[in-house]
Amino acid sequence: xxxxxxxxxxxxxxxxxxxxxxxxxxxxxxxxxxxxxxxxxxxxxxxxxxxxxxxxxxxxxxxxxxxxxxxxxxxxxxxxxxxxxxxxxxxxxxxxxxxxxxxxxxxxxxxxxxxxxxxxxxxxxxxxxxxxxxxxxxxxxxxxxxxxxxxxxxxxxxxxxxxxxxxxxxxxxxxxxxxxxxxxxxxxxxxxxxxxxxxxxxxxxxxxxxxxxxxxxxxxxxxxxxxxxxxxxxxxxxxxxxxxxxxxxxxxxxxxxxxxxxxxxxxxxxxxxxxxxxxxxxxxxxxxxxxxx
Ligand SMILES: [Zn+2]
Ligand SMILES: [Zn+2]
Numbered sequence: 276x277x278x279x280x281x282x283x284x285x286x287x288x289x290x291x292x293x294x295x296x297x298x299x300x301x302x303x304x305x306x307x308x309x310x311x312x313x314x315x316x317x318x319x320x321x322x323x324x325x326x327x328x329x330x331x332x333x334x335x336x337x338x339x340x341x342x343x344x345x346x347x348x349x350x351x352x353x354x355x356x357x358x359x360x361x362x363x364x365x366x367x368x369x370x371x372x373x374x375x376x377x378x379x380x381x382x383x384x385x386x387x388x389x390x391x392x393x394x395x396x397x398x399x400x401x402x403x404x405x406x407x408x409x410x411x412x413x414x415x416x417x418x419x420x421x422x423x424x425x426x427x428x429x430x431x432x433x434x435x436x437x438x439x440x441x442x443x444x445x446x447x448x449x450x451x452x453x454x455x456x457x458x459x460x461x462x463x464x465x466x467x468x469x470x471x472x473x474x475x476x477x478x479x480x481x482x483x484x485x486x487x488x489x490x491x492x493x494x495x496x497x498x499x500x501x502x503x504x505x506x507x508x509x510x511x512x513x514x515x516x517x518x519x520x521x522x523x524x525x526x527x528x529x530x531x532x533x534x535x536x537x538x539x540x541x542x543x544x545x546x547x548x549x550x551x552x553x554x555x556x557x558x559x560x561x562x563x564x565x566x567x568x
Contacts, residue, residue, distance in 0.1 A: 287526035290537040293322030295555035297540065298562040299533040300327050300487045301406070301441065301467045301515035304349075305338050307532050315346065318533035322555075324348055326533050327515075327566060329406050329441065329467075331356035333391050343400040350568055352403035352441050353395040355388055357410040360425030361418025363388055385421060389428050396436045402566040404433035405441020406467055409454070412445045423454065430458040439463040439566050448475055460484070463565050468517050472499050473506040480508050485565045487513035490523030490531060493542040501546045509547070509557050513565060514540050 299318065304311050304326070318326065325348045330336030336353035343351035355363065366380025396404050407429035414422050433440040440461045444451040448471050455464065466479060469486040479486055486507045492500050504512070516539070518531035523538045544554040 283529050285529060286532065287522065287529050287535060287538075289317070289534060290321055290541075292320065293537050293540065293551065293555050295552045295559060296322045296324040297514060297536060297555050297559045298325035298327065299323055299516050299518075299536050300465065300513040300562050300565070301329050301489070302326050302518045302533050303331070303335075303520075304328055304342065304518075304533075305335060307519050308530065311342060311346065311349075314532055314534075315348065318536070319348075321534050321537050323533050323536045325350070325562070325568075327352060327403070327562075329403075330354055330395075331406065332359045333388050336392060336395050340395050340398050340401050343402075344398075350402040350566055351398075351400055352405045352439070353392050353401055354405045354407045354429055354441070355385075355392060355425055356406055357408050357422050357426065357443050357445075358413045358418075360385060360388075361414050361421040364421035365418065382424075385425060389425070389432070392429070393432050396432050396438055401438065402568055403439035403441045403465070404429050404436070405439070405465070406443040407441070408443040408445075409447035409451050410443060410445040411447045411450075423450075426451075426454055427458055430455070430461065433461040434459070437462070437567075439465055442466045443468070444470065452478060455482075463567065465513065465565050467515060468521065469503065469507075470500065471503055473502040476503040476506040480506075480511060483511070485511050485513050485561065487515045488539065488543055489515050489517045490521040490527075490535070490539050492546070493524040493539060494527065495524070504543060504546050509549070509554075510561060512543070512547075512554075512558060513562050514543065514558050 339351035
């Protein structure tokens with residue numbers, strides 16, 4: 276990360292409300308400024324009435340489960356992020372884990388963390404297991420074995436509890452698809468921040484995998500992603516912010532939050548040649564089906 280002093284940290288303005296309410300299928304409220312209540316109220320004021328709060332480590336997953344228990348329109352998913360699993364095994368103290376947690380690492384530490392994810396996955400307000408998957412961008416060769424073992428374990432947990440599987444796939448399309456095939460994908464699988472091309476979208480469609488599009492679909496250089504969105508069947512498309520990351524254009528670089536879903540959804544409707552209400556209705560139904568709420 277560079278320390279860009281000119282970075283605009285002003286929250287983007289409220290977009291015009293959606294007439295048909297939708298869900299933000301993937302957000303990290305615990306990494307955003309303001310309270311949960313403020314974030315949810317702001318989102319609801321523009322028609323984003325439901326959010327899926329995603330856990331990335333043990334503490335974040337507990338927080339997601341607690342937050343979903345306290346708010347009827349928040350659903351939780353729980354997991355060790357693909358970049359978190361190797362850190363647990365390698366004992367990296369500067370990892371994703373907060374509160375300066377240190378552990379001796381090793382496979383036993385990963386097993387212990389997975390056991391807690393398994394326990395949380397059984398809770399009724401936890402609707403998914405993820406984000407899990409593979410990240411060949413941030414995790415180097417020394418972490419690949421741990422990452423893959425963790426991914427396979429999460430697939431097993433999702434299936435055993437009958438929860439959706441939320442996939443993080445960064446620069447790892449072929450390996451993610453291969454492992455899903457080897458393990459047998461859960462009944463409901465969501466590719467979060469979908470980043471494949473049109474050909475991969477057709478493979479996902481054949482397998483009934485949901486594809487969740489984030490703000491990067493609006494980026495100027497993202498034509499392959501828009502081609503994928505065109506190829507993705509309407510009944511498998513979701514929308515997400517992945518906030519605080521991936522703020523949609525024209526607000527790129529400024530803080531993201533669930534209230535900005537309408538910006539991305541409108542861009543998606545234009546790409547698919549649909550009016551926004553039609554796409555919002557489809558996305559709303561798809562998200563409820565994906566997470567079984
Ligand atoms: Zn992710
Ligand atoms: Zn995420």
